[in-house]
Amino acid sequence: MSTARAVADDGGSGLVSFRRNTWGVLAGTVACVLGFSVGDWVLDPDVHAGLRAVTGLATATTIVACAVLLARRIRDEVPSAAWLATACCAALVAAAVPLALGSFGIWPLAPAATISVLVTFLPARRAWSALGAALVVLPAIGLVTAVAMGEPRVGHATWMPALMVLAFGPAMVGMLHAWQVAARLDDARRLAGELAVADERLRFAADLHDIQGHHLQVIALKSELAARLAEADPTRAAEQMREVQQLAGDALRETRALVQGYRRTTLDAEIANASRVLAAAGVNVRADVDADLAASLTHGPRSLLGLVVREATTNVLRHSRATRAAIVLVPDDAGARLVIDNDGAGGTWPGGGRAGTGDGTGLASLAERLDAVGGRLSWTSEDDRFVVTATVAG
Structure with missing residues (x-):
């Protein structure tokens, strides 16, 4: 027990x-x-x-x-x-x-x-x-x-x-x-929520292994061959090293594409995923989303709001004992306003306003990105409630 x-x-x-x-x-x-x-x-x-x-x-x-x-x-x-x-x-x-x-x-x-x-x-x-x-x-x-x-x-x-x-x-x-x-x-x-996060990490790790494992294996073989040919046939050795260079560039591009694809998000997909993950963690989720508004947003603002949903969901799972959460997307004077509200924060969050770690991660990093496109991200904590509010232009 x-x-x-x-x-x-x-x-x-x-x-x-x-x-x-x-x-x-x-x-x-x-x-x-x-x-x-x-x-x-x-x-x-x-x-x-x-x-x-x-x-x-x-x-x-x-x-x-x-x-x-x-x-x-x-x-x-x-x-x-x-x-x-x-x-x-x-x-x-x-x-x-x-x-x-x-x-x-x-x-x-x-x-x-x-x-x-x-x-x-x-x-x-x-x-x-x-x-x-x-x-x-x-x-x-x-x-x-x-x-x-x-x-x-x-x-x-x-x-x-x-x-x-x-x-x-x-x-x-x-x-x-x-x-x-x-x-x-x-x-x-709580275990269900942790497993949902771990499952996503394993998926990314498997994709990364598929890319890096193949390229690194070929690079190792060609590098070994080039080393053997360095004295006997410098021309072929140089050719092998050029192929190694090309493979390394391919691996770098594919890795960047994987990371960008992992980071790339759509608002609809993130809200659906957040609802599923939070529900699996035992959180009663209410999603009130204006579908027409979400569809009318341009790609940039829509992706940023999706990132806000992802970050807020991660914070709920890691830093709260939430039993209820709400994800609301409504029209705003500037364009659209996204509000994510959860209980169970227990006073563990930083103070309200725009405070952040300043290390380029989490909500602080997203706040800077929203500022750059004329949006705004803020978060407040009161009693056991934590509220994240993001606004973007249409």
Whole structure:
């Protein structure tokens, strides 16, 4: 479960809130049920004050220990031996005193809650088996004690512990399982986005290998032949080196053509590709594109906007935990305005405006290229939202 913990610590896609809410609901349920039920018994003046104090302290300790253990469980951390011992001992005391006094509706609360928390650290099958064992053992304790004390409410003493286990156990195991599933799904979402980027890199690498591998192999052979002919037949050696020079030039031209083809983009293709890649990464994408406007743009502005879409998409995948994104292309006074908006930025982006690295890469480089053709590129960050806005002339 280390993956789930890593994802949880990253806090992606609302998982931080989900984790806190899950812990709050489970720990709060334990606190409320034990606090109100045992608290009413602790305030009963008919019970000896010393016994009430011991039971109240043991119950409060049980609540705290269960809350700590739940926090460690939801972070997929190994439970502390000290807190395990504290929870078990406190629950034992909180159960023993009411049981000895014949309070059959109070005594099973602390053991049932503690057992339900502890079994969540076990694999699913063993957890359900442990709950099944608790469904047998706790009612048996109540039954034997009631019979030994001559308690007429034997049925109450028997079914009350079972009811407490059924109330706490499935809720604990079920909600923590839901958290586990959510963490794994988020991990799969991020992995899908990374694989989409890696797939594109592999495609480019394969194309580059096909070009360079062929030319370099021929260049190596002809260079070796020229070296052998250098003394015996200088004319043929020179001819071979001229062919090597030509091959090197061909390789350079084909490599440049490959890189330019890789960089060359169309707006429609980039928006479609961005929607596909982001959706594969688990991002809910809304594309609102004026098709007539996109078609009316000249090649230069259209290609630049396509590059903006590509760069913004890459940034969403690399630098955010986005769950929603929007790609909007609408008319503008100057020509066209492209807006790409995503959540999950988490304040990791640089400040708003035209700030950039200045190293000729990313948004800063695109801003310079848009400036050169009379366009404009800006980006703003507010809370967890990041917005990229590009305008170009038609």
